[in-house]
Amino acid sequence: QTNNDLLIGSKNPENVVNFGLGYDLKMFSSLKQINKKNVKQLVPVWSSSVSNEMGEHSQPTVFDGVMYVVNGNWTFAFDLETGRQIWRTPVQYERAALRVAGGGALMRGPATIYSGKLFRQSVDDHLMALDMKTGKEIWKTKFADWKDGTKGVIAPMIANGVLISGMGGSDTTARGFIEGYDPETGKQLWRTYTIPAPGEPGSETWPTKNRPDAWKYGGGSTWQYANYDPQLDLIYIGTGNAEPYNPEYRDGTDGLYTSSILALRPKTGEMVWFYQYVPNDSYDFDSTAESILADVKINGEDRKILINAHKNGFLYVLDRTNGKLLSAKPYVKVNWASEIDLKTGRPVLTDILSRAMSGETVDVYPSRGTNAVLNAYNPKKNLMYINAWNQARVMKYVKAEFNLGSDYTGVQSGYKTPAGEPLGFFKAVEPLSGKVVWSAPVTDMFNSAGVLATDGDLLFTGKLTGEFIALDQDSGKQLWQYKTGSGINAPPITYSYKGRQYVAILSGIGGSNPKRFAGDKVPTGGSVTVFALPLKN
Ligand SMILES: O=C(O)c1cc(C(=O)O)c2c(n1)C(=O)C(=O)c1cc(C(=O)O)[nH]c1-2
Numbered sequence: 001q002t003n004n005d006l007l008i009g010s011k012n013p014e015n016v017v018n019f020g021l022g023y024d025l026k027m028f029s030s031l032k033q034i035n036k037k038n039v040k041q042l043v044p045v046w047s048s049s050v051s052n053e054m055g056e057h058s059q060p061t062v063f064d065g066v067m068y069v070v071n072g073n074w075t076f077a078f079d080l081e082t083g084r085q086i087w088r089t090p091v092q093y094e095r096a097a098l099r100v101a102g103g104g105a106l107m108r109g110p111a112t113i114y115s116g117k118l119f120r121q122s123v124d125d126h127l128m129a130l131d132m133k134t135g136k137e138i139w140k141t142k143f144a145d146w147k148d149g150t151k152g153v154i155a156p157m158i159a160n161g162v163l164i165s166g167m168g169g170s171d172t173t174a175r176g177f178i179e180g181y182d183p184e185t186g187k188q189l190w191r192t193y194t195i196p197a198p199g200e201p202g203s204e205t206w207p208t209k210n211r212p213d214a215w216k217y218g219g220g221s222t223w224q225y226a227n228y229d230p231q232l233d234l235i236y237i238g239t240g241n242a243e244p245y246n247p248e249y250r251d252g253t254d255g256l257y258t259s260s261i262l263a264l265r266p267k268t269g270e271m272v273w274f275y276q277y278v279p280n281d282s283y284d285f286d287s288t289a290e291s292i293l294a295d296v297k298i299n300g301e302d303r304k305i306l307i308n309a310h311k312n313g314f315l316y317v318l319d320r321t322n323g324k325l326l327s328a329k330p331y332v333k334v335n336w337a338s339e340i341d342l343k344t345g346r347p348v349l350t351d352i353l354s355r356a357m358s359g360e361t362v363d364v365y366p367s368r369g370t371n372a373v374l375n376a377y378n379p380k381k382n383l384m385y386i387n388a389w390n391q392a393r394v395m396k397y398v399k400a401e402f403n404l405g406s407d408y409t410g411v412q413s414g415y416k417t418p419a420g421e422p423l424g425f426f427k428a429v430e431p432l433s434g435k436v437v438w439s440a441p442v443t444d445m446f447n448s449a450g451v452l453a454t455d456g457d458l459l460f461t462g463k464l465t466g467e468f469i470a471l472d473q474d475s476g477k478q479l480w481q482y483k484t485g486s487g488i489n490a491p492p493i494t495y496s497y498k499g500r501q502y503v504a505i506l507s508g509i510g511g512s513n514p515k516r517f518a519g520d521k522v523p524t525g526g527s528v529t530v531f532a533l534p535l536k537n
């Protein structure tokens with residue numbers, strides 16, 4: 001696991017060393033031994049418990065015949081061929097920190113490996129390195145105090161030799177940040193706050209007179225996935241919702257850099273550009289969902305773009321060299337904005353916000369266009385495959401009580417899907433035009449699983465009810481399923497080993513929305529299962 005392994009990513013299909021199968025987070029694999037014709041024969045090869053009740057949100061890491069799996073409570077190394085445990089190391093953390101982590105102790109990214117070490121966070125705000133061979137701790141650093149409402153939920157990433165590490169907590173009085181560390185020693189190299197302090201650029205977008213402290217507890221966490229463009233030497237990280245959601249507490253200011261995408265230098269944390277998706281975010285519209293980096297032709301010209309299926313229901317395309325907005329088309333039902341103005345980059349609001357501010361209970365569509373997953377992009381077809389929700393947040397602004405480290409949203413929320421309509425859709429969408437190529441309704445339960453696209457014209461994803469499924473990439477029709485032991489809310493991976501293609505998925509219900517919508521219907525308990533086509537005799 002050198003820089004070169006990370007740059008090659010899953011172009012070497014024997015390894016899965018980056019989240020989303022590459023720094024570009026496309027969730028696309030060129031493997032095609034398993035394809036539309038033979039996927040019905042797919043069978044489990046091995047399965048193992050991962051000793052956890054709190055939910056599996058990660059993807060396995062595969063390197064040199066070993067599979068590494070992380071969750072909120074454990075780190076594992078498994079023999080890739082047999083599934084036997086090589087080592088496991090419990091995560092030592094203060095149990096009291098679970099108070100700020102409504103979803104439990106989670107890990108939303110894979111085991112990060114680099115120069116013989118495995119890097120991860122713990123829910124009580126520590127970052128650590130383990131020895132890949134033995135699982136023994138090499139160093140451990142405290143990056144924040146969970147009593148302030150911050151939590152460790154996101155796997156770090158290595159970019160240009162720097163360990164990049166984020167945090168969660170935009171619902172619990174946190175001020176967001178992202179950091180760079182020396183992977184060898186655990187020494188902090190830089191911290192960039194996602195909310196400027198008074199006097200810093202952007203601080204003019206926070207209230208000064210009435211609420212001089214709003215910026216200190218203003219949200220903008222970095223709880224999902226960064227990616228990296230090695231040519232431009234930029235990391236891209238989205239920021240969480242503004243806090244409280246009720247905008248009264250920010251005097252309706254824009255609140256930079258909440259609900260934004262930031263392009264930073266990995267060596268220094270210097271911000272090269274930003275784009276704020278939702279100025280004055282008043283609806284819990286985290287902008288943390290992964291950006292997908294793609295190179296496409298637009299009007300005959302080669303363009304480096306960044307695609308984001310946003311929680312707010314729009315599918316955005318930006319120029320990733322400068323942050324300029326190129327397109328934003330709704331991919332689900334949207335009623336909080338009528339469009340995104342391409343000139344100003346700002347949403348054109350409907351009357352939803354003013355009605356909510358006048359005390360009315362309003363239905364905001366969507367509550368989330370997609371929930372905390374990795375979606376897929378096939379560069380050969382220039383299509384996004386999105387796990388979309390059809391659900392409104394029934395929202396009323398209320399008083400926000402400030403208690404450091406506690407819920408500080410200032411809203412009452414309920415949820416609803418219009419009677420007779422599906423709960424969501426698997427959708428294939430053309431990013432620039434927003435054209436929906438196919439849409440397959442999801443009727444039994446909301447979906448929080450990641451989506452993987454392969455060159456075998458398949459999509460692999462899962463259901464909260466536990467089925468690991470393969471869909472026809474050209475129609476969304478389900479071709480195969482296997483019922484795992486718990487609900488699936490993790491992204492699948494695929495790799496090849498000794499000439500045979502495998503698909504792997506973690507099962508284990510957990511996390512705030514899976515628990516909210518399916519918690520009493522699905523048994524808990526984490527596992528990893530690996531599938532392949534039967535060997536011919
Ligand atoms: O602002 C944050 O720091 C933060 C963290 C998390 C999380 O870590 O689970 C979620 C959210 N926000 C959030 O807004 C959200 O909708 C959400 C859904 C889920 C989930 O597990 O399904 N987590 C989170």
Ligand SMILES: [Ca+2]
Binds near residue numbers: 170171284
């Ligand atoms: Ca949030």
